[in-house]
Amino acid sequence: xxxxxxxxxxxxxxxxxxxxxxxxxxxxxxxxxxxxxxxxxxxxxxxxxxxxxxxxxxxxxxxxxxxxxxxxxxxxxxxxxxxxxxxxxxxxxxxxxxxxxxxxxxxxxxxxxxxxxxxxxxxxxxxxxxxxxxxxxxxxxxxxxxxxxxxxxxxxxxxxxxxxxxxxxxxxxxxxxxxxxxxxxxxxxxxxxxxxx
Amino acid sequence: xxxxxxxxxxxxxxxxxxxxxxxxxxxxxxxxxxxxxxxxxxxxxxxxxxxxxxxxxxxxxxxxxxxxxxxxxxxxxxxxxxxxxxxxxxxxxxxxxxxxxxxxxxxxxxxxxxxxxxxxxxxxxxxxxxxxxxxxxxxxxxxxxxxxxxxxxxxxxxxxxxxxxxxxxxxxxxxxxxxxxxxxxxxxxxxxxxxxx
Numbered sequence: 515x516x517x518x519x520x521x522x523x524x525x526x527x528x529x530x531x532x533x534x535x536x537x538x539x540x541x542x543x544x545x546x547x548x549x550x551x552x553x554x555x556x557x558x559x560x561x562x563x564x565x566x567x568x569x570x571x572x573x574x575x576x577x578x579x580x581x582x583x584x585x586x587x588x589x590x591x592x593x594x595x596x597x598x599x600x601x602x603x604x605x606x607x608x609x610x611x612x613x614x615x616x617x618x619x620x621x622x623x624x625x626x627x628x629x630x631x632x633x634x635x636x637x638x639x640x641x642x643x644x645x646x647x648x649x650x651x652x653x654x655x656x657x658x659x660x661x662x663x664x665x666x667x668x669x670x671x672x673x674x675x676x677x678x679x680x681x682x683x684x685x686x687x688x689x690x691x692x693x694x695x696x697x698x699x700x701x702x703x704x705x706x707x708x709x710x711x
Numbered sequence: 712x713x714x715x716x717x718x719x720x721x722x723x724x725x726x727x728x729x730x731x732x733x734x735x736x737x738x739x740x741x742x743x744x745x746x747x748x749x750x751x752x753x754x755x756x757x758x759x760x761x762x763x764x765x766x767x768x769x770x771x772x773x774x775x776x777x778x779x780x781x782x783x784x785x786x787x788x789x790x791x792x793x794x795x796x797x798x799x800x801x802x803x804x805x806x807x808x809x810x811x812x813x814x815x816x817x818x819x820x821x822x823x824x825x826x827x828x829x830x831x832x833x834x835x836x837x838x839x840x841x842x843x844x845x846x847x848x849x850x851x852x853x854x855x856x857x858x859x860x861x862x863x864x865x866x867x868x869x870x871x872x873x874x875x876x877x878x879x880x881x882x883x884x885x886x887x888x889x890x891x892x893x894x895x896x897x898x899x900x901x902x903x904x905x906x907x908x
Contacts, residue, residue, distance in 0.1 A: 517775040523760040526753045531741050537729060543799045544728050545757055546764055546773060553761050556723045557754035560742055563720040564750050567743055576743060578714040602740045 520546070572643070574619035574636040576601045584616060591615045593650040595643065597669065599623050599657060607655070615653070618643065623656060623665040630661075632668065640669075644676045651679040658685040658703065717743070769840070771816035771833040773798045781813060788812045790847040792840065794866065796820050796854060804852070812850070815840065820853060820862040827858075829865065837866075841873045848876040855882040855900065 520542055527538035545553060569575070570582035577583070584590065584604075594615030598604060599622060607613050620635045643649060652673055656662035670680050686704035687696055696704075717739055724735035742750060766772070767779035774780070781787065781801075791812030795801060796819060804810050817832045840846060849870055853859035867877050883901035884893055893901075 519760040519763040526756040559723045563716040566716040
């Protein structure tokens with residue numbers, strides 16, 4: 515009963531991650547209630563984000579400049595690199611205000627069955643950075659799933675020859691989480707990673 | 712740490728209903744991973760939905776034609792009108808395949824404190840329809856909240872002179888719902904609306 519243009523718009527919203535058919539419908543109806551100016555501004559924001567946002571030539575993070583603001587920041591520690599799968603993973607780290615080093619965005623994780631082989635990842639530049647600069651530590655901050663663990667293992671082997679300290683962020687019970695409801699894998703990791711007090 | 716164009720895009724998504732900051736960020740990052748063709752198609756869908764979708768001159772439903780497909784449908788009963796607040800409320804009724812009449816979209820509900828007075832609603836055309844056509848029943852299908860009930864009361868008074876049957880859809884325990892967890896207002900409505908078996 516929705517009109518054709520409306521159906522098309524619902525389909526477009528439905529394609530976005532985490533937007534089901536119902537939410538897509540609600541959003542599309544909302545668009546119809548927006549003014550033309552608002553819609554133009556939204557459409558422009560979509561296009562110009564894609565147009566202007568490129569990858570930082572150093573770390574692979576999203577950036578509107580050749581080199582991103584984090585890589586350009588003189589006050590950040592140059593000798594520590596935190597390796598993440600994805601640009602969006604940088605946000606929670608930055609929010610903590612506890613990490614003062616720089617990042618490296620792999621832009622994915624190893625998943626050979628789905629065609630993500632090492633050549634698909636932003637690895638060459640990581641090696642260059644570790645080889646050329648005075649990097650003392652590479653912190654692996656990959657998601658603790660099968661592909662993330664595989665990637666961490668691969669990176670550990672790859673970086674071994676550089677005599678750089680390689681660490682991995684801890685897996686365990688999340689803060690505020692509930693041991694009662696934690697899965698066995700998490701409990702096992704929390705046990706493995708136990709620290710003497 | 713997100714770039715400026717990305718921040719703007721996140722803001723745009725964040726303005727949509729039900730999209731919080733976190734979802735908006737996820738969606739914006741997803742846009743950056745889409746191809747330019749996909750983004751152009753999305754932007755076009757936004758604009759052309761707004762451009763092409765107008766209000767049906769009879770019932771006020773969204774339509775790409777002067778008169779919507781439901782109002783044009785010769786096989787639907789002409790003598791029953793189901794009054795809804797919003798175009799999107801038509802969808803669940805149509806899904807049931809049980810209602811064969813036509814609709815009338817008020818485009819809101821009375822809420823004087825927020826400036827929604829009777830003149831803001833699509834009422835004049837409803838009166839015209841009831842006055843000019845052979846309408847035998849007007850079914851009020853407004854949301855069972857304060858404004859919806861007020862609007863239903865107002866419409867009942869407004870339509871009284873036309874000697875048309877006025878009914879209101881039932882409120883009560885939803886199918887599959889749980890009496891144990893139902894609120895008192897719903898229980899009261901369910902009791903009030905009890906039917907002899």
